Amino acid sequence: MDTRDETGHKPGSSFEDALKKYREGMQIILEGAKADTGQTPKEVIWTKNKAKLYHYQPATPVTYPVPILLVYALINRPYVLDLMPGNSLVEFLVGKGFNVYMLDWGTPGDEDKNLSFDNYVLDYIPQAVKKMLRNAHAGEFTLLGYCMGGTMSAMYAALFPGKPLKNLILLTAPIGFTADDMGLFGLWTSEKYFDPDLLADAYGNVPGEVIDSGNRMLKPVTNYVGTYVTMWDRILQNKPMDTWLAMSKWVNDGVPFPGAAFKQWIREFYQQNKLVKGEIKLRGQMVNLTNITCPVLNIAGTKDHICTPPQAEATMRLISSQDKEFYVIDAGHVGLLTGSNARKDLWPKIWRWLEPRSQ
Amino acid sequence: MPADPMEAWEQWYGAVSKGWSRAVNGNGNKTAPPDPLSLYQTWLKSVSTVQEQFLRGAGDPQELWKQWLEVTTDFWRKAAEAGGDPTGLMKQWMEMMEETRNRLFAGMPLPADPFTFFKQWYDATNETWSSLVGEVIGTEKFMDVSSEFLKTYASFYATMRRASEEYFRNLQLPTRSDIARVAELIVNLEEKVDQIDSELEDFEDGAGSSLSQLPVALQKLSAVEQLEQRTGSLEQRLERVEGKLDTLLASLDKLAAREEAKPAAPARRTKRKPGTPSQKSAGAASKAES
Numbered sequence: 001m002d003t004r005d006e007t008g009h010k011p012g013s014s015f016e017d018a019l020k021k022y023r024e025g026m027q028i029i030l031e032g033a034k035a036d037t038g039q040t041p042k043e044v045i046w047t048k049n050k051a052k053l054y055h056y057q058p059a060t061p062v063t064y065p066v067p068i069l070l071v072y073a074l075i076n077r078p079y080v081l082d083l084m085p086g087n088s089l090v091e092f093l094v095g096k097g098f099n100v101y102m103l104d105w106g107t108p109g110d111e112d113k114n115l116s117f118d119n120y121v122l123d124y125i126p127q128a129v130k131k132m133l134r135n136a137h138a139g140e141f142t143l144l145g146y147c148m149g150g151t152m153s154a155m156y157a158a159l160f161p162g163k164p165l166k167n168l169i170l171l172t173a174p175i176g177f178t179a180d181d182m183g184l185f186g187l188w189t190s191e192k193y194f195d196p197d198l199l200a201d202a203y204g205n206v207p208g209e210v211i212d213s214g215n216r217m218l219k220p221v222t223n224y225v226g227t228y229v230t231m232w233d234r235i236l237q238n239k240p241m242d243t244w245l246a247m248s249k250w251v252n253d254g255v256p257f258p259g260a261a262f263k264q265w266i267r268e269f270y271q272q273n274k275l276v277k278g279e280i281k282l283r284g285q286m287v288n289l290t291n292i293t294c295p296v297l298n299i300a301g302t303k304d305h306i307c308t309p310p311q312a313e314a315t316m317r318l319i320s321s322q323d324k325e326f327y328v329i330d331a332g333h334v335g336l337l338t339g340s341n342a343r344k345d346l347w348p349k350i351w352r353w354l355e356p357r358s359q
Numbered sequence: 360m361p362a363d364p365m366e367a368w369e370q371w372y373g374a375v376s377k378g379w380s381r382a383v384n385g386n387g388n389k390t391a392p393p394d395p396l397s398l399y400q401t402w403l404k405s406v407s408t409v410q411e412q413f414l415r416g417a418g419d420p421q422e423l424w425k426q427w428l429e430v431t432t433d434f435w436r437k438a439a440e441a442g443g444d445p446t447g448l449m450k451q452w453m454e455m456m457e458e459t460r461n462r463l464f465a466g467m468p469l470p471a472d473p474f475t476f477f478k479q480w481y482d483a484t485n486e487t488w489s490s491l492v493g494e495v496i497g498t499e500k501f502m503d504v505s506s507e508f509l510k511t512y513a514s515f516y517a518t519m520r521r522a523s524e525e526y527f528r529n530l531q532l533p534t535r536s537d538i539a540r541v542a543e544l545i546v547n548l549e550e551k552v553d554q555i556d557s558e559l560e561d562f563e564d565g566a567g568s569s570l571s572q573l574p575v576a577l578q579k580l581s582a583v584e585q586l587e588q589r590t591g592s593l594e595q596r597l598e599r600v601e602g603k604l605d606t607l608l609a610s611l612d613k614l615a616a617r618e619e620a621k622p623a624a625p626a627r628r629t630k631r632k633p634g635t636p637s638q639k640s641a642g643a644a645s646k647a648e649s
Binding site: 048049109110111112113127130134184187188190192193194195198199201202203204217219220221222225226229232233236 | 474475477478481485488489492493496497499502503505506509510513514516517520535536538539540542543546549550553557560564
């Protein structure tokens with residue numbers, strides 16, 4: 001029986017297949033990538049303003065009494081740490097018997113434009129720690145900060161040294177902001193060319209798209225063209241799209257940067273490099289990184305252009321910890337965290353480092 | 360290289376248009392003004408020709424790609440020669456095209472579908488393009504222009520925002536700022552509830568800690584009570600002993616008085632030094648102290 005349709009094409013023919021693929025690609029371009037992310041079972045145990053504290057439900061009995069608190073950056077969503085089943089740091093840690101918690105900053109509204117690092121480091125993180133310890137019936141915890149969340153975690157560790165903080169893990173956390181170490185960011189954020197007040201005062205909260213554009217412009221050809229070349233290639237070659245969709249969704253899912261925090265971040269960190277000089281003050285309290293004495297694992301990526309290895313390495317010169325390690329992975333800012341390389345390198349590294357320190 | 364991207368684009372476009380006209384017209388008139396319409400029409404005609412050939416299935420697709428690449432490379436070369444290259448972009452573009460052609464012709468079979476060809480072309484040229492763009496966006500001149508653009512845009516956005524706020528305010532409608540103010544009140548209220556919640560938890564934890572200490576406290580209390588009872592009993596016994604001592608002292612006083620009344624026996628009497636209390640009064644003082 002002839003199954004050609006009125007246009008003369010057989011269902012499943014190469015023409016129809018090509019059309020279907022074209023439609024699929026165009027749908028992604030026009031509507032954005034859709035993917036089920038952050039699927040590890042969790043419950044919200046505390047909220048504050050827009051922030052939420054998640055407790056991931058243990059898949060196996062908890063074997064390590066010291067819980068882990070994950071702190072992400074204020075920009076972008078934290079589900080990159082729990083991207084999708086089989087490609088999730090959270091799922092990995094939970095599977096190894098850790099009690100895992102994550103602080104999700106949420107999406108700030110216009111009313112949050114005055115929130116600064118003073119609020120986040122002195123109010124939000126300590127309260128989340130208190131709730132977590134109470135929930136976990138624990139007296140100590142491990143703090144794992146990623147990207148800007150790592151910078152915030154280091155500041156917390158400096159301001160609240162000793163118990164209950166037992167271990168500190170910094171993942172691609174920029175601490176040093178010397179212009180020569182920052183690549184293009186050093187030039188773009190220099191005082192000569194960039195006044196953060198302009199954007200913050202105009203927008204209130206600086207939109208995620210603006211922040212995202214800045215990050216993408218570090219590698220414009222790869223980010224604006226290469227991403228879609230990869231997409232079409234995967235579609236046309238019938239390769240799995242799950243990971244690409246999840247990553248694309250995450251990349252385009254930025255959150256606004258509260259105006260006051262944005263000003264602080266650009267001016268005091270990027271332009272004045274105050275953190276390494278010990279000149280950052282949060283609500284009058286001096287942030288002195290030499291106060292950090294707990295065990296520290298500091299991780300950087302050789303291809304990371306958002307937090308370059310020297311920016312992360314600056315931590316090692318400042319902290320007073322005897323037990324400290326700087327570990328470099330041959331990956332980029334996000335590639336370090338997800339994918340097959342992360343499964344082989346980063347995740348086992350964290351597990352092996354934490355195992356003896358979480359008893 | 361001009362600092363203004365628009366200026367760079369104009370220079371590039373002017374040079375390309377001039378080259379295109381020369382390549383198409385072949386008149387050798389380097390000063391002939393560019394003709395954008397002619398440029399577009401020629402480009403469109405070329406595309407249509409290639410399209411027709413593809414649709415007709417005329418010729419080997421690989422041969423078509425080769426032809427396209429040859430013609431395009433040739434065009435760019437002529438354009439560069441004719442119009443000069445003030446930006447330097449065209450020279451790099453040419454190098455990239457040559458490199459691509461060499462790579463593709465080195466033995467790799469050329470693909471039949473446009474996307475695969477484009478991908479191969481992208482893979483071959485990606486790094487060159489990235490470094491080229493990187494050089495442009497990493498210059499101070501580019502930053503000067505970007506900085507000015509940012510200032511203008513931010514100022515424009517802020518003005519628009521203020522104007523919108525004013526417009527809605529005049530219409531007696533709530534603005535984003537009004538809603539933000541209400542939201543801020545709610546956040547502050549939530550903060551207070553959080554504080555109360557935190558205090559209650561601390562109290563609960565404190566009470567819990569006291570309860571856990573209760574058995575120890577009760578044991579201590581019992582020990583203290585027992586001690587008090589024993590102390591009371593000791594006091595009673597002491598009082599009884601004192602009573603007996605008083606009785607003894609009274610008897611001794613009587614005895615002493617009787618002995619004083621007998622002059623015949625003075626040697627047995629104990630002489631008291633002047634100023635020292637009698638045994639009775641010393642006992643009374645001791646009792647008073649206790």
